[in-house]
Structure formats: C-alpha cells, structure tokens
Amino acid sequence: MKMRFKILFVLLLVSTVLFNSGCIGEDFTADQIAEKMQKKQAGIEDMSATVHMTMTNEAGTQEMEYETLQKMPDKTKSVVVYPEEMAGQVTVSDGEKMWIYYPDANKVTIMTMPEISDDFEVDYTSIIGDLLNETDASLVGTENVDGRDTFILMLVPKDEEDSLHASDMKVWVDDETWTPLKIEMGTEDTYQITVEYRNFEINTGISDDEFEFEIPEGAEVTEIDNFDDMLPVSMTIEEARNLSDYEITTPSYLPEGYELNNVMFSNTSISADIDESVTLMYSYDDNGIIITEIFYNGEIDQNSIMLESETVSVNGEEADLYSMYDNSLMLQWKHDNAMLTLSASLDRNEIIQIAESME
The missing domain is CATH 3.30.200.100 (MucB/RseB, C-terminal domain)
Incomplete structure (x- = not known):
C-alpha cells in the first residue's frame, strides 16, 4: 500500500512542478526554477484537456479517460469518458460547492467546500528544491506528442531508499506552453503508469457557466454541509x-x-x-x-x-x-x-x- 501512495503522490508532485515551470534543457538552481514557476502560474487563467491514464502490471492493464476544465483559482469540472461503468460521471466545483453526479443511479452528492485561509500559501520553492535535490534531471530528446513539439526530461532518483520517487520518470514538456503533455513512471518488473494530456489548451476564456450544475429531474440528492463529516x-x-x-x-x-x-x-x-x-x-x-x-x-x-x-x-x-x-x-x-x-x-x-x- 505504501508504494501505491508514493506513486500517486509523486505523480501529482511532478505535474504541479512542471505545470508551473518555465524552462527546460539547461541547468537551473531551485530558486531560478521557482521564479520561472511563479511567473508562469500568474499567467494561467484556465485550462482544458482530455486526460488519459493507463496503469499496467503483471495482473493486466487498466485505463481511464476524462475531460477536464479548470479555471483559476478554484473552479473545476471533470466528466468521465471511460471505463464504461463510470462513463458520464460528473464532478463540478464552483469553489464554494462540489456536485458529484452518478448517472446510472441518478444520484447527486453536494458538498460544501472547506474554507481556506487567505494567508495560506504553498511553498513551491521548497517543493521544487526537494524534487531537484532527490533527482538527477536530464534532457534526453524531443518528440511530437498530440501534434505538439515536446522536450523529453528524464528524472532519476539519487537514492531510491530515501527518495519520494518510486522509480525513474520520463516527462514530455510542451515547448509552447511549458506544461507536461505526457508522464511515464514505473519499474520494468512491477508496474507502469502513463498519464497523457490530450487536446491541451490554456487561456481560452472558459465561462463560469461551465462550473454550474443543474440537478437532473428525479435525482436523489445527498447534501454534506461540513467537509469534516466525510x-x-x-x-x-x-x-x-x-x-x-x-x-x-x-x-x-x-x-x-x-x-x-x-x-x-x-x-x-x-x-x-x-x-x-x-x-x-x-x-x-x-x-x-x-x-x-x-x-x-x-x-x-x-x-x-x-x-x-x-x-x-x-x-x-x-x-x-x-x-x-x-x-x-x-x-x-x-x-x-x-x-x-x-x-x-x-x-x-x-x-x-x-x-x-x-x-
């Protein structure tokens, strides 16, 4: 179980770091990358993509695909494409409430989002610093991914016993938006995880209307007012x-x-x-x-x-x-x-x- 949590944690960590990073292909200090990251973060107002995830190991292969929209700072929407048993499941948040709709059961769960203090800040610099301290990063090539030119970065943990990384990672970074379009990680004998961001776009002016949810007629509704109740x-x-x-x-x-x-x-x-x-x-x-x-x-x-x-x-x-x-x-x-x-x-x-x- 520990390994599975490491996989998910590191995948999210690398996505966050690279999504907000501004340069590749040269040697930078953690402070320089943090500065580029902060500048890039300030310029991203919204994004959309089709996210395709594949996990393969000795037991077989599982795939999941969903359409996602995000509008900074706190509006999100995702619609599951497959697997078939989850197709059509919708998760929407306008920053104050979250709606989760299960079409097969015609049920909706509504949750009030927890309040976050205005002075809450994520220390991106320390995250990036830790990442760089624990890996050797190198530019290993270029490749066209989903019609876009990308740089391929290899991240190799310096110490697998102490590192947050469970394995090497390969990341394809778009040379136009400086965001990851593909991430691969895993070990040859145990598992392989691939995440692809297809039809990726930023700053297209996504309307707030996308993050409103109309409860379907006859749906059973469950409301959770306090997130702590979960x-x-x-x-x-x-x-x-x-x-x-x-x-x-x-x-x-x-x-x-x-x-x-x-x-x-x-x-x-x-x-x-x-x-x-x-x-x-x-x-x-x-x-x-x-x-x-x-x-x-x-x-x-x-x-x-x-x-x-x-x-x-x-x-x-x-x-x-x-x-x-x-x-x-x-x-x-x-x-x-x-x-x-x-x-x-x-x-x-x-x-x-x-x-x-x-x-």
Whole structure:
C-alpha cells in the first residue's frame, strides 16, 4: 500500500512542478526554477484537456479517460469518458460547492467546500528544491506528442531508499506552453503508469457557466454541509454497532497478543453505492492487523486492485489474496452486502483463519 501512495503522490508532485515551470534543457538552481514557476502560474487563467491514464502490471492493464476544465483559482469540472461503468460521471466545483453526479443511479452528492485561509500559501520553492535535490534531471530528446513539439526530461532518483520517487520518470514538456503533455513512471518488473494530456489548451476564456450544475429531474440528492463529516470518527466497537444500520462483524480468532486498539466509523460517503464503512485496527508490539468493512446499498463494487491475486476460500466462498509491495498480504472477500478487506504481515493460512472467524 505504501508504494501505491508514493506513486500517486509523486505523480501529482511532478505535474504541479512542471505545470508551473518555465524552462527546460539547461541547468537551473531551485530558486531560478521557482521564479520561472511563479511567473508562469500568474499567467494561467484556465485550462482544458482530455486526460488519459493507463496503469499496467503483471495482473493486466487498466485505463481511464476524462475531460477536464479548470479555471483559476478554484473552479473545476471533470466528466468521465471511460471505463464504461463510470462513463458520464460528473464532478463540478464552483469553489464554494462540489456536485458529484452518478448517472446510472441518478444520484447527486453536494458538498460544501472547506474554507481556506487567505494567508495560506504553498511553498513551491521548497517543493521544487526537494524534487531537484532527490533527482538527477536530464534532457534526453524531443518528440511530437498530440501534434505538439515536446522536450523529453528524464528524472532519476539519487537514492531510491530515501527518495519520494518510486522509480525513474520520463516527462514530455510542451515547448509552447511549458506544461507536461505526457508522464511515464514505473519499474520494468512491477508496474507502469502513463498519464497523457490530450487536446491541451490554456487561456481560452472558459465561462463560469461551465462550473454550474443543474440537478437532473428525479435525482436523489445527498447534501454534506461540513467537509469534516466525510472523515471517519474514532469510537468503540459498541458505539459503532449502535450507530450502524448493518451488522458489523469481528474476528473470534486472532494470533496471540493482538488486541483491538481503534475503530474508525463513517456513515457518510461521496459514493452513491456506499452507505457505511468501518475499520478495525488490531496491534501487537509493532505489528498490526487492519480489517475494513464497506457496506453497500446495492450491488457490491469489487475493488479493482492492479495486482495478481490467488483465489482462496473463506467459509466456502471465493476470496482474493494479494501479495502487497511491503511484503504484507491482503485478503478481500464479499459477505452479504459488504466488502471486507484484511491486511497484515502474517502467513496466508493465519490470515484466512482470521477471515473465517469473522462473526
């Protein structure tokens, strides 16, 4: 799990840094790049693109594509093109509220956006400085991407153990807008992630009307007034069971020494199909067992994990057993209207035994 979060974090970091950077192909100090970045940021009023994401590993390939609009400082809109089961899903924010529309279920979730202090500032200089300190960047060529001339940058981590980077990165930077049109990262034997920004345009005068949302007729509406309501709340198992509309199960078997030390409960979700979730955290010394139960109000969405899995049996039902990047195992299975996930650094037989004791 740690590796997956690193991948997403670094991908966002590099996108932010390069989107606001103003030069490539020469050696610059962090201060010089920060100065170029700030000048470029001030000149960007809006942008639009078709974002195509591909993730490939030993388990196969997953793709996602969505149309996106952004208007500075805080207006955004995205419409999913595919995968088919998500096509037409719309997320819109005018800076004060966010609307998420699920066309298949005809449901809308409305969230009030959290207030951000006027004196809140992102320290771009330190972000760029850290990035440059941890990588060796080189210009490795040029290439035409989506009809645009680009410079190809290679970013190589100096120390893979300590760096935020999980792998080398290759970035194609448009020589007109100085923004990334393509990013590749991954390792040859584990995974490959590619993000492409197609039909990319900036400062086209996008209207504020694009960031207004009209609720479809007959749609079921859920309003979340406080963003903090989205966060799980720590409580006892008894309190969670009293609040829940579902049957929360717990293991009757645990390896010796493990005890329940935290329960996180939430009955608010931006997903139209999820009613509640509960996470049980057990610990012994520095070791932990994490069990998550997600309760659905309709068809259960089998979590798609881009890893090879072994099919095992949990009380006669099929379950998926995954070997994770940090040498732990993760077991996932369905029970009634819930999806259960169990993660721990234990052997497979013991993990299955814990799962089979859930009651």
